[in-house]
Amino acid sequence: MNKPELMAPAGNQEALKAAIASGADAVYLGGRQFNARAGADNFDRDGILAALDYAHERGCRVYVTVNILLADRELPAAMDYLYFLGAARVDGVIVQDLGLAHLARRLLPELPLIGSTQMTVTNAAGVKYLEQLGFKRVVLARELSLDDIRAIREQVELELEAFVHGALCFSYSGQCLLSSMIGGRSGNRGRCAQPCRLAYTLVDEAGHPLEAKPEHLLSTRDLYTLDRIPDLLAAGVTAFKIEGRLRRPEYVAVVTRAYRRVIDRYLADPRGFAVSPAERAEVAQIFNRDFTPGYLDGDPGVELMGYGRPSNRGLYLGRAGRRQGERWLVRLEAPLRRGDGLDVWVSRGGHQGIVVHHIWQEGREVPQAPPGTTVALELPPATRPGDRIFKTSDVELLEEVRRTYTSPREEPRVPLTMAVRGRPGYPLELEVVDPGGNRVQARTAVAAAVAKRHPLDMATLTAQLGRLGNTPYRLDRLVAHLEGPVMVPLSELNRLRREAIEELRQKRLSSWPQRVPSPESFRAGLEVCLTPRGRVQAPTTKTTITGYTGLPGPVAGNGYHRPRLAVAVGDGEGARVALAAGAGRVYLAGEIWQGKETLDTGDLRELVALAGEKGAEVIPALPRLWHEKEAGRVKKRLEQFMEAGARLIMVANPGGLELLQEYHLAGWGDYPLNVFNVTAVEALAAAGLQGVTLSPELNLEQLREFKSRAPGLPLEGIVHGSLPLIVSAHCVLGARLGGKKPGQVCTAPCRRGRYGLKDRLGLVFPVATDRQCRFYLYNPKEMCLVDHLAAIAGLGLAWIRIEAREKPPGYIRRVTALYREALAALGTREESRVLGAAAREAEALAPAGITRGHYFRGVIDV
Template identity: 75%
Template sequence: MVKVELMAPAGSPEALKAAVGNGADAVYLGGKQFNAREGAENFSQEEILAAIDYAHERGTRVYVTVNILLADRELAPALDYLYFLGKARVDGIIVQDLGLAALARRLLPELPLIGSTQMTVTSAAGAKFLQEQGFQRVVLGRELSLADIRAISRQVEIELEAFVHGALCFSYSGQCLLSSMVGGRSGNRGRCAQPCRLAYTLVDERGRPLELKPEHLLSTRDLYTLDRVPQLIAAGVKAFKIEGRMRRPEYVAVVTRAYRKIIDRYLADPEGFQVLPEEERAVAQIFNRDFTPGYLEGDPGAELMSYGRPSNRGLYLGRAGRRQGERFLVHLEAPLRQGDGLEVWVSRGGHQGLVVHHIWQGGREVTFAPAGTTVALELPPSTRPGDRIFKTSDVELLKEVRRTYTSPREERRLPLAMKVEARPGEPLKLEVIDPQGHRVQARTSVAAAVAERHPLDEAVLAEQLGRLGNTPYRLAELITSLAGPVMVPLSELNRARREAIEKLRQVRLAIFPQRVPPAAEFEEGLEQLLPRQGRGRPGAGLETGKGRGPWNEGTAGPGRQDLRGVPRLAVAVGDLEGARAALAAGAGRVYLAGETWQDREPPDPAALEELMAAAGEKGAAVIPALPRIWHETEAAAVARQLERLAAAGASLFLIAGLGGLQILKEYGLAGWGDYPLNAFNTWSLKALAGAGLTGVTLSPEMNLEQLRELDPPLPVEAIVHGALPLMVSAHCVLGARLGGKRPGRACTAPCRRGRYGLKDRLGLVFPVTTDRQCRFYLYNAREMSLIDHLEEIAALSLDWIRIEAREKPPGYIRRVTGLYREALAALENGDAGEILAALAGEAEALAPAGITRGHYFRGVV
């Protein structure tokens, strides 16, 4: 049976100890910058060094997250940071940015790379792409089923890692712009504000509510797979990842311990596999929003979601019964102890918490009451009979798990064998052997003598050598070879023990290699690839990000002197009617969506072929897209779609994911990279050029300053108008709320009967749509419009600007395309002046909910 790696989160040094102390094979953590959980406590450089030594001595691997998008000026400090991590003997780096990965492969080829779930790998093609780029492992998208994972694992050699427990993102990771666009805090930059956990109201196309009150329509339950460990192993998952770098150490301890027990139990006895009720109860008690197996068995519909509340639910304890004075009778569905935390879901006033100080049973006060008994409790004054009560913390469970990471005497200690040889006239020799077979020796500094009164024996040796105190070791076996009654001073015996243990520690740490070239070689390579000013030694200034300065102030970066002139106009549309409208209004190219919306028909191949030919005669082009996302169980259909498009005459394809890059390579076709590839810097563009793309649409999260820093090695495009999809999800809110979608129950397809939106607490309505694969798209309430800033945008190194209108009708597409065509003509004639302002007013009139400038003038944090 293949052993799998259990990987636990470490958002703080305490959480790291909790993970290691409860059986994690590996931990993942982040530094003070460059990671996707900036809100966690995280680790300073000194703490990272200590954490790696602490974990490695105990045989636990350490992975560090450097999994955000990076601007050009951040690449050099990030590479300094990678050098520091490689020298510190880290076991792998989790990355999202293709540019950083490309640079790391060039400069730090021995440093293992792990593709973050932010890379949205949902197919074998995406995993193969990373495999061929030198990645050791990929974290799969959380939306995959067991069938998807099995199909991927059969086709790739790269290790597959999957989330098995904890919070689920509503959107595909790496594809969410909601926090970014509505609050300027980007999930791709580690600052997600979690607007998905807020309440929304489902409304129709006229803004009328379809439900009685706002609910948490985008708030998922927590993932739970203790009972699916055998299936995950059989599917080919090599690393089980627990989510939770923002969670408390107690959470890390409880969940890690539970999965450790379950995995070990299954590997030891597959036929007798079971999850014990107390294990289920412990992980539910420490934190849950209700549990779900996620998408492992397919689309769970409404049972994926936690509509009622976005935070910890705890264990259901019972309902408030009859009042007795200031107390309420409660029939317990779970055990209760003094010191436990409760939350009463009162009829009026929400959820009210309390700590249990008194429990009465049968007229007397008790400290503990088991499940099944009826007790009297003091509850908040607003409690009414029938109100539900949940136990949100268990004082004994917390006390128990805190010992695993706060006690100076570690509970999980490595068993050592010790051999002692002693004979009069020679130093006593001590050999220590760890479970992996590493051997070290130490000797006393004085010779053993013939004992006259208190010779060494096995009991004395066991007592002295077993004094391993606060080390991670315990004496498990003692082998003695004593030539008669011998003795050495106990102080010498203890000194030899300490020396041997320190030698063993160094041997165990040395197992993990440094993964960097000499500093001078690294520095020379970095100077060649990223020539910058203000360069210090590798690793200098990493905490502040000032180790390597930007280009000189007042310059626009390398290669910025020659402007490319006025960019051409591209329009992204959802169907052939939209394509015809865009071409008629003057678009130079039209991107035809790879998805088919539920209320539309897929393009007819003959009509598409005719349209592409007509566009070519006008000097324009129709560029069909592959689907933005597909799962491995859809891969054959995507291949057939590509073949039909190529047969219709398509020679260039719009590609939005890593799987698309790989499939084009295998078919020998050309591609243009779409914005979901998250190209955020010059080196990500170089990586995509190296993958065979002929051009790339830049990330919409870039601001003007970052765009000016780019030195594109291939044609680039920026989105300047349209309502961007802020979320793409495998969960359809419409199907779950209006269509009755649940496991074993088909959806009634309300998406085909009308148009809908989600209204937030400020009254903004976010339009929604779905495609034929039942993926759900949430669009920005406000439309981006930059028509009055085209002079600034034309000064950038852009070959194309784009209007995003995939969900729009032909009339809108024709009108907006015409406005931008007129604006670009004014720029070409050098006569922009008041024309752009007038055109901007017309564009704004087409956006009744208002407009946004996107991130061009504010960027993201």
């Protein structure tokens, strides 16, 4: 059985030391830029160099996160940063951005790339796509089951990394726009504000509450898999990843130590494997939002969620009993010590935290009390009998784990073997060997003399050579070959030891390879890659598609290109009305929504023919994402598209890119691919795509850069509609209204009505579900740019899109007609009047109001 890599988070230098001292095989950390945890302390370049030396000397690998979407202006600095990391001997770089990965493979081919969980890899096809791009490893989506992982492992050789502990995102990572669209803080850019941890109220279509009070309906429990280590190993997971770069070092130490012990115990004795109650208690004590195994066994329903509170629960201590003056009697369910932190869940006023300064037992003050005893405590004034008390901080545990990474005496040491050889008249020789076979030799500067009084013996040599102080080494074995009574000055023996250890240190550090070409070669290549003449152009041979030229529309009167109009719909009826209203292209959603009918091959063929008659086209889409258990259905659906005559297929994830290559089909990249820079367009052009829909997180200024710098590939921007802000494997409706629990069948409330989630400001976010029971949370405000079409037309986009997958036919017909009329008026005398009238009508169709998306504000910069 292969030993998995245990990877721990390091948000700062202290956490790094805590992780290594606690047994991590690898750590992952972020720099001050291009990092999806901008809120962590992180590391500057000098800090990264120090971290690499510290970790590598101790045999620990270091991965650096460069895992955000990057604007074009950031790519030169990001590539310079990657070059620095490769030269610094980093063990791998975790990336999300396809453009950055594309450049890295061209210019830094030896630098190991790891696909971030932000790439939303949920199936074997997605892993294969990254494998062909030269990735070393992929971090799988956290929504995968053990069966999913096992099925992927059977088809790929790439290293598979999975999260095993820590916070879970409610949405599939990389597919969440909630923080971005409501507050400008993009998770794809490392600035997530975690609005999923806030309270929401489930309401019906009319906005009436369906539950008594707001709860944290999108706040997940924390992932915990200590007892699932055997299952994860059997499924083929290569690396076990602990989440927590925003956590304190004590958290890193406790959790890493627990997983190290449990993994080693299982590997040593699989049949006798067990997790002790003490190990679970320690991990729960340091931080938990209650625990869940996540999706390892499939959809856990309500057991995934922590509705009551989004913060640390701690360990249950007991309930407030009878009052004694200013104190309360509490029968302890866990040990309590002076200095521990408590959280009292008072009946009125929420949760109130305190630090225990006094404990009374049987009338006298004591420093601590064991479980099962009754003590008197000073609790907050709002406490009432029966209120629950949780211990959120254990002072003894914190002090213990701090010692493991702050005291050199507690640090695990690398065992060394030393051999000493000496005879009178010759220098004393010292050879040092580490467990990895690194071997160094050193000699004294003076010859050994015949000892008259105190010859060197094993005790003296052990004492002097074993004085390894604050180094990460310890003397494990000493062999001496001395011919006769010899001696050298102790000062010379100490110098010999220091010289040998420093040489060993340098040898250990240099054994971690540099992964970069010469600076001159790199910079010359980067200059070529980032100029138009060096860019990968779109394929010169294109699949012929009825109504598709791959070029912008006719030139309007003021000299700019008028884009053509595309509409994304959720079913066949929506496609027909969009075509009738003048859409030049219709995207047919890859998801089948609850309440909608599945189109068979005949229906698809009819739609394709109808579009051709109108000089338009229907482009069916593969699902936005799918798990491996759905792969057969997805491939069958793709074959139906081919039989129906569809010649262009929309894809939204790495798995879709792989399937297009497998079936030799032309494709269009949808916006969930998160195309944020021109180089990402190049990467998709190289993959054979014939056009790309750009990220809705780009602003006008960034979009203008595409006009002058993009390869010859048609581009599209979304200008109207309500975007899904969250896509989740957990259905709120099934959990709250449908009785969804493990092993139970949901009663499908989604088929009985329409619902929404109301936030603290009164905004209602509409929700929808698909046939795979995935949950979509939509922006309550509709994007509308119809009155800004002149500015958008100046961007050189080939297509603009209306997003209407969840909309009824009447809405699709009217909004499509509004945009068609507005586009026709561009460059004419009627432009201002027509665009203004269209904007007023479009706004009237949006009861919750409209938004301009990020076109004018953009996301908060990193």
